[in-house]
Amino acid sequence: MNKKNELPAARVIVAREPDEETIEKIRHFVKARGGSDIQLVIDQNIIGGIVIYIGDIVYDGSIRSRLEKIKRSI
């Protein structure tokens, strides 16, 4: 996928534009997980929360996925 020596850029999906403080926190988190830079995507469909892709790893903290999980387990 990505070349070995190049750090992957993280794709961050949020529902609405976060403030600087939050972006800084996200950037910090991504760095700690081996991502190089963040690429912010606004997607209303996730309703709320955040989804971060770093390479093959996904961190899904969106409201949509939580609701889906609830729906599936009933």
Added chain:
Amino acid sequence: MGMRFVAGQFLANPFEALGLEWQSIVLHLVSLVILTVGLYLLLFKPVKRMVRERQQKIKKIEQENADLNAEVKKMKESTQVVLSDAKKEAAVIHENAVCVANQKADDIVSEARRQAKSLVERTEKELEEERNGLQENITKQISEVSVTVAQKILRRDITAADDKKLIEESLERWSKE
């Protein structure tokens, strides 16, 4: 007297009186003897033998008849024995057959009963399941509706502050792991 004379003459030489000579008489006698002996040998003996044989044959047939009669009698008796035996045997066979048939009938009946019972049990179970299924269906409907409603409300009501809190919570939790 004359008569007497004749008679005396006659007695004295009867052959002559008859005009025969004694030689011819002798010859006749001889031939008679020969004839008798010949006839006896050639005819009488075989006839006698034949008669004897016939008699024997008849005797034998009579004997056989008697034997046969005895046998028939005996057979009549034994037939009766066999008949009664056969009757007894038939009764036994019949009994066996009835036993087997009864057993089979019992088996079939009990098998049918068992099947009927299991069918009823199964149907009851299926009924129960059907109800559960229905319930499940309702649950699904309810949950779908509620999730959709929640989605709509959340989309409208969530504030930037809520969102921020949510994001930071998530980041914190992931950092801890």
Added chain:
Amino acid sequence: MIDVSAIGKKIVETINKIDENEKERSCGQIIYSGDGIIRIAGLRDVRYNELLEVRGGYHALALNLEEDCVGAVVFSGEDKISYGDLVYSTGKTVQMKVGEELLGRIVNPLGDPMDGLAPLQTQKTRPVEYPAPSIMERGKVNKPLQTGILAIDSMIPIGRGQRELIIGDRQTGKTAIAVDTILNQKGENVICIYVSIGQKASSLAKIITTLRNAGAMAYTCVVCSTADDAVPLQYLAPYSGCALAEYFMYQGKDVLIVYDDLSKHAVAYRTMSLLLKRPAGREAYPGDVFYLHSRLLERSAKLSEQSGGGSITALPIVETLAGDISAYIPTNVISITDGQIYLENELFNSGVRPAVNVGLSVSRVGGSAQRPAIRQISGQLRVNLAQYRELAIFMQFGSDLDSETQKSLSRGAKMTDTLKQRQYLNYSVQDMVILLIISQSDLVDKIPEKKMTAFCEGLLDYIHVNQADLSASIDPDQKVSDSLRQTILKVAEDYINCSMGDDAEACSAAGAGSAVGAV
């Protein structure tokens, strides 16, 4: 009738129980989907045979790990998966639900019930793919598995822990033998698992009805994948069934598993392989089709006493085309199994049912497990039958035969008739001893040829009802003593005298005259 408030309560409870927090997960994106196959970009740490989760709750199995993508087959929801969907790895292999609860149930290869009854409560699972018992864990096959079919138990005995292939054309009674064997395990303390692979749903329903009516479902589990199930499910079915069997085997129990049938399994695997673009070999099967079946059948074993002494007896079924046992899959499976029961179309059509070809059928390990009584009296049976068949073919064109030949022909025909058996009419070991002794004695000369089958059935009924002590006195684990043999012959003679009557005399008078016609 339906308690709505209870439903609401249940929903609230479930929602409260859910841990809504998502953890970090490895994921990839679908870049191709078609024919039940998906290709996924990403998922770099996925492992072979790992269970994948597709967004929406569908599952897939990773089978091809390539440089830039992963090839996987989906179990369901083929039509709902679309390009770009996320696929998560789960870190697990495919698991089959196991437990005593599955007995009497019909489940799919993932352990979900298919019989419309309550969902399974069991928490226990076993991986579908599991290594076979090691050499040291195994023991010697020493206990017989009675099929209740005279022809098989006398000449092709099967032992617990053996793998005996049932092979033949379609409509020759392969499944019938397997079902009869399952029915005969009633009260034998053997758990049965019937795995249907790509079968018609109608024939499967018929089998299940049979099992249910005979009360055999109490100890049987049916793992089903019908012809319209997704190919990966058909591929998984035998492994799932085997996982369930292993669960019982490692508890020290005896298990009988029927794979019906492995040729359809091979076809399902071929479909998957071709769609995954794996190289095709002979008959378009992939290169590892031998391993496909060998790793499955190796899991059937008899465990040693130290390991619990359980066993899995496997009866794989393979369908041939026009009696060709030298095709690819039949030869493969023949070489893996410990023997085969070969069923022949010609025999089936000429009324010999079960249509077992005695010459081509063998059992490589079952002989040592055969009951001593049966072994003692069936020793000559196979040779006698073979001689009869040879003689019968040779004499087909002969017009005038000497009385000796006629006699042996008639005896052979009667022996063949004795081995005929109606479906679902299983013989107990005692019955078998009686029939084998009589069919090899001089008594058969008294029975008219056409009445042999009726005689056998009638005699057994007669003995069961009127001479119950006799069959009770036969101990199958002991050799048959001479006095016992005499008693059996005496009883049989009585029965011949009272049942056959005039026919018997007519038969001995006419001698083997009718034998020629029958051949």
